[in-house]
Amino acid sequence: MTTDLVDRVRRRLAREGTGATALAEAVRAEANGIAGHQELLETLRMVRHEFVGAGPLEPLLADPDVTDVLVTAPTEVWVEGAEGLRKTEVAFADEDAVRRLAQRLATTAGRRLDDAQPFADGWIPGPHGRVRLHAVLPPLAPDGTCLSLRVLRPAKHDLAELQRLGTFGATGASVLRAIVAARLAFLVTGGTGAGKSTLLSALLGAVPPTERIVCVEDAGELHPSHPQFVRLVARPPNVEGVGEVTLRELVRQALRMRPDRLVVGEVRGREVCELLAALNTGHEGGSGTLHANSPNEVPARLEALAALGGLSRDAVHSQVAAAIRVVLHMVRGPDNTRRLAEIAVVRRGGDGLQVLTAWQDGIWTEHGPALRTLLPGDPGGKRC
Structure with a gap:
């Protein structure tokens, strides 16, 4: 039900536009059938991941030891950090979720990413430092959308x-x-x-x-x-x-x-x-x-x-x-x-x-x- 609710919220926002309170109002309008607070909180978490920041990758970017976040499949999310390259527990619902995040980040970077332009490279401003985005869509990436985020943290050591x-x-x-x-x-x-x-x-x-x-x-x-x-x-x-x-x-x-x-x-x-x-x-x-x-x-x-x-x-x-x-x-x-x-x-x-x-x-x-x-x-x- 939660995934279906997120889809309904997305469609409502597409119809009615976005604003300071549009997201909260869309969740309230589409959440009439929710059984309890736990499901509502889970929905709000998924909606936030869908529309704000780097979604489920945001905690990884916030880690000061992480320099690269690499997505090669919905369940294949890797980070490069002080311990080298390692797989994380972060996962996306499906391939469409990875593609939507890649397209939203590309738009933030002022880039086009779609079937006609299936790859993008750009910079994303953020609270953790500038992030370099690179994304490739299928069929160029036949196993699914590939997303690479490199965090350029300020070099401050003396x-x-x-x-x-x-x-x-x-x-x-x-x-x-x-x-x-x-x-x-x-x-x-x-x-x-x-x-x-x-x-x-x-x-x-x-x-x-x-x-x-x-x-x-x-x-x-x-x-x-x-x-x-x-x-x-x-x-x-x-x-x-x-x-x-x-x-x-x-x-x-x-x-x-x-x-x-x-x-x-x-x-x-x-x-x-x-x-x-x-x-x-x-x-x-x-x-x-x-x-x-x-x-x-x-x-x-x-x-x-x-x-x-x-x-x-x-x-x-x-x-x-x-x-x-x-x-x-x-x-x-x-x-x-x-x-x-x-x-x-x-x-x-x-x-x-x-x-x-x-x-x-x-x-x-x-x-x-x-x-x-x-x-x-x-x-x-x-x-x-």
Whole structure:
């Protein structure tokens, strides 16, 4: 009876519209045959899941340890968190319930999701941080609607907290502070979920409070403890395909805002051309994150992204060698711990751009002096 009641409430709202009291009035109007309070409460719970927030997934998104919520079938709801990927007890009534939730969330994100447009990707604002939505409908997903929600929680840890968590040691923290103090432009690299944004946010918190940081982001993850941190967030196109504001456009706007340090939260497209140009025109101490499995992959990744903006390989190598001085590489261990694995220096070599590991797993390498000569004082001995 409860499922049938929810269907009747849905049809009534479709006929009469929604408003401040429409949902409650629809439940009262359609609940005449309910036997008792327990069934009414269950109906209200189902109605809330049907029309408000992320429905039955809302408690999972509220868990601060959860980074991803994945639905592959009505009874297959998984989460990624501190303990890795695990199945939950959450379940949907049927495939139609999953599809309705996916379509409602897509509408919230300003996206179309139906048989004519069977997949959608967008951002959903919420009380737990911005949520990235991806949904695919049958027949593209033949086993049922697939729904992926990634929670981008604000990165708020400072360097002292990351040191306490074991991301790096005491001398490693000194090296990172020296990189910030020397105003060296750097990239934080690593795979998905490796802790790139967390480390970048902590480093920005170590910037002197007299300096103005202007940050361009796609998702608004960075929340450093800094009095002059200004954030610009890109905007996707609306359901009609207009109104988009790209990272590349925002980088240009950021240059007009008198930044002492220019930051791109994630370098993922042709905006790398504007960033490199800015860092080569007196904007020292800039930074960003970049998806790469090792520091050695950085040249190829930057070449591919800059090619989207029309830069040749030689031009990219020249600009990167002049603009970026250091690469900080984060890795995620099998136990879901995040650690700073490598610090590398960037320079122009005979055959192109070179990224040389100066420090690895707490030990200076043969290229260590190339980094230490760039830093004020001597931030460490053999171990970091």
